[in-house]
Amino acid sequence: MPFEALDPRDAGRLEALTATASGAHGPDPEACESVRGRVDSGNVPLLLNEVRYALERLLDDGTTHAIDVRAIPLGPGEEDRLLDALGRGELRAEFDSLGRSEVQECAYPGVWCVTHYNEAGHVAGRFLEVTFTPALLASPPEDVRTGLERLAAELAP
Amino acid sequence: MLVDPRATVADMLRARGISRRGFMKFCATTASLMALAPSMTPKVAEALQKARRTSVIWLPFQECTGCKESLTRAGGPTLENLIFDAISLDYSETLMAAAGHQAEEAMKNAIRENWGNYLLLVDGSLPVDVPEYSVIGGVSNLEMLKEVAAGAKAVVAIGTCSAFGGLPAARPNPTGARPISDVVKDKPLINVPGCPPMPIAITSVLVHYLTFGTLPELDHLNRPKSFFGQTIHDRCYRRPFYERGQFAESFDDEGAKAGWCLFKVGCKGPTTYNGCATYKWNLGASWPVESGHGCLGCSEPNFWDWQGFYNPLSTTQWGGYAQIGAAAAAGAAAGAVAALAARRKQRPVGQDVQEEGK
Ligand code: SF4
Numbered sequence: 001m002p003f004e005a006l007d008p009r010d011a012g013r014l015e016a017l018t019a020t021a022s023g024a025h026g027p028d029p030e031a032c033e034s035v036r037g038r039v040d041s042g043n044v045p046l047l048l049n050e051v052r053y054a055l056e057r058l059l060d061d062g063t064t065h066a067i068d069v070r071a072i073p074l075g076p077g078e079e080d081r082l083l084d085a086l087g088r089g090e091l092r093a094e095f096d097s098l099g100r101s102e103v104q105e106c107a108y109p110g111v112w113c114v115t116h117y118n119e120a121g122h123v124a125g126r127f128l129e130v131t132f133t134p135a136l137l138a139s140p141p142e143d144v145r146t147g148l149e150r151l152a153a154e155l156a157p
Numbered sequence: 158m159l160v161d162p163r164a165t166v167a168d169m170l171r172a173r174g175i176s177r178r179g180f181m182k183f184c185a186t187t188a189s190l191m192a193l194a195p196s197m198t199p200k201v202a203e204a205l206q207k208a209r210r211t212s213v214i215w216l217p218f219q220e221c222t223g224c225k226e227s228l229t230r231a232g233g234p235t236l237e238n239l240i241f242d243a244i245s246l247d248y249s250e251t252l253m254a255a256a257g258h259q260a261e262e263a264m265k266n267a268i269r270e271n272w273g274n275y276l277l278l279v280d281g282s283l284p285v286d287v288p289e290y291s292v293i294g295g296v297s298n299l300e301m302l303k304e305v306a307a308g309a310k311a312v313v314a315i316g317t318c319s320a321f322g323g324l325p326a327a328r329p330n331p332t333g334a335r336p337i338s339d340v341v342k343d344k345p346l347i348n349v350p351g352c353p354p355m356p357i358a359i360t361s362v363l364v365h366y367l368t369f370g371t372l373p374e375l376d377h378l379n380r381p382k383s384f385f386g387q388t389i390h391d392r393c394y395r396r397p398f399y400e401r402g403q404f405a406e407s408f409d410d411e412g413a414k415a416g417w418c419l420f421k422v423g424c425k426g427p428t429t430y431n432g433c434a435t436y437k438w439n440l441g442a443s444w445p446v447e448s449g450h451g452c453l454g455c456s457e458p459n460f461w462d463w464q465g466f467y468n469p470l471s472t473t474q475w476g477g478y479a480q481i482g483a484a485a486a487a488g489a490a491a492g493a494v495a496a497l498a499a500r501r502k503q504r505p506v507g508q509d510v511q512e513e514g515k
Contacts, residue, residue: 041394066195068188073435075394076416076447097179116182122440125186127195140177 041075044082047128051086054130055110064131070123079126086111086128093137099124103134166208166367180205187368190361192383192432204368211367212245212271213278214264214305215315218298219291219325219334220281224316227353228360247275261294268308276366277309279337282318282325286333302340311345311372312337313362320348320379321458328462338379345372348379352455357436358384378458380430389426389452392434395419413449423467424451431456 047067054065069079087107094102099119105112112134118124164172170180184202188195217225247267267275279302284290288297296304306312314337317323325334338346349358361384365373373381390396398404398418405413405422418424426434429452433444445452451467454460464470 040397042397043394068195070441071189071192071435073392073394076443078394095178097176098182101182114185116186125182125189127185129195136178136181140181142177 041073041078043072043074044078044085047072047082048085051108051111051128051130055108058110058130058132064129066130067128069126069128083113086113095136101136103136164210165206166210167206169210187364190357191365191368191373192361201368208367208370210245211363212247212267212275213363214247214267214275214309215278215280216298216301216305217293218279218281218283218302218319219332220316220318221324222280223353224280224351224359227351228356247271257294264305268305272308274310275308276363277305277312278315279312279319280315282322282334282336283340284325284332285335285339287331290332299340302337306341306344309344311347311366312341313347313349314338314379315349315359316354317350317352317455317460320350323352324461326461346379347372347375347381350378350380350385350456351431352453352460354456355384355432355436355438358432376430380456384432385430385456387430389429389431389434389446390424392432393426393446394434395446408449419446419449419451421469422451423465423469425454425457425460425466425470426452427470429454429457429460 047069050065050067054063057063057065069082074082089105089107089109091105092102094100099117099121101117102115103112104115106128110130110132112129112131114127114129114134114136115123116125167180170183175183181198181202184205185195185198187205188198188201191201193201215225245267247263281291281298283298283302285299288299291298293301314320318325318334319337322330322334322336325332336348338348347362349362351358358381362373362381365371365381373383376382376385378385390399393399395416395418398416399420403412403415403417404420405417407413408422413419413422420427424446426446431452433452434446437444437447453466454463457463
């Protein structure tokens, strides 16, 4: 079975769910997951295969690829399982504009997980990019121009 | 509210000190909102560079404000920008600071200054039989809709009440509640149903118009295909259980606890076109099926009277659910059967439910 059913005797976790569901801190994720069951929609391996073929194309002819993770129907816990499967590589960058954004290299070089948070700190978009360098890491020419103007103004006598 | 007609969305963001990188972030999440592939982000950026602010008038009729609650609690990154920068919400009784005569004045000004170019959003149905049941400042909803729609570029019916009549139209429908489409005949009309609609469904229509200056492609019920193109069942993560014939028989049995398919406890996912299974609610936290309750079918015409929320679809719609259960147990073919049946069973707006049952 591709899920772990809730043990009906495990009343403690159910109580935790009921107690926290109406509380200020929201439901306990662990208790929630135990009630929903760990369901396998089959989409995680499909996405990993998509990433694999995208990496092959990146090496073959430099074609880049991106996946909007939030546009894929995933069951409870599957997004985390996908991210766990991709792991974390050595590079991570952050910027703050309209909320924080994080560019994390995955354990497989060439695969990047770009997560945009909104101003309240909630995930607003998550993308897997298969590329040598995510475009967001480069300094945009418009910003370079503005920066240059600022520096020139600072140096003006 | 004064609108600088020359300011583009990019100008607005720049004026707020948003960097180019922030603008690209805005474009990436905007593309996602419109259900576009991430590869379309540069195109969205190019279009938003030139897009001008759009005047929006939002009229509330027979409604519960749930649709606005849905939008304003979306918490998406684009919301504040969308409301305050990218569109000019010139009239919305619920969201605007002005009230009474000032609010009416703001609407008149917006209509005058943007005649032929503003977007009209409407939530709530129209009490057609007894117009006096719902009036704003002494003007009936019916009269107001006709007046304001006349100068609109397009009309967007937000929520199932304005799209299909909704709960006010439930039997015995004392006000004679009807959808906006009964009155607006000569303008492009987009239905964004749902009770309430998903915030992303509302914003996707607005940003599509804002970005490309056109309306999204619509289905036969005037719903945007990008969002309402597939059934809940098509995208449901519990679908493997349906295919294997593993159903919860009640809300507290072992099947329900194990997360099995909710078809037998009334899930209307197979006949409901909406995006909940993909985009989920409350910032992606969950959605009805994930929380253990079947889909009610709230984005479909007549969902309120169609049949009991807890009756399996097949008992009234698909000719005996032993049949569908057997088909499901038999394997993957059932998925195609369900999808086909769903398409066949889609009913036109306003079709009398009682007649259908005969
Ligand atoms: S019937 Fe409902 S719960 Fe079952 S797979 Fe379809 S949408 Fe999901």
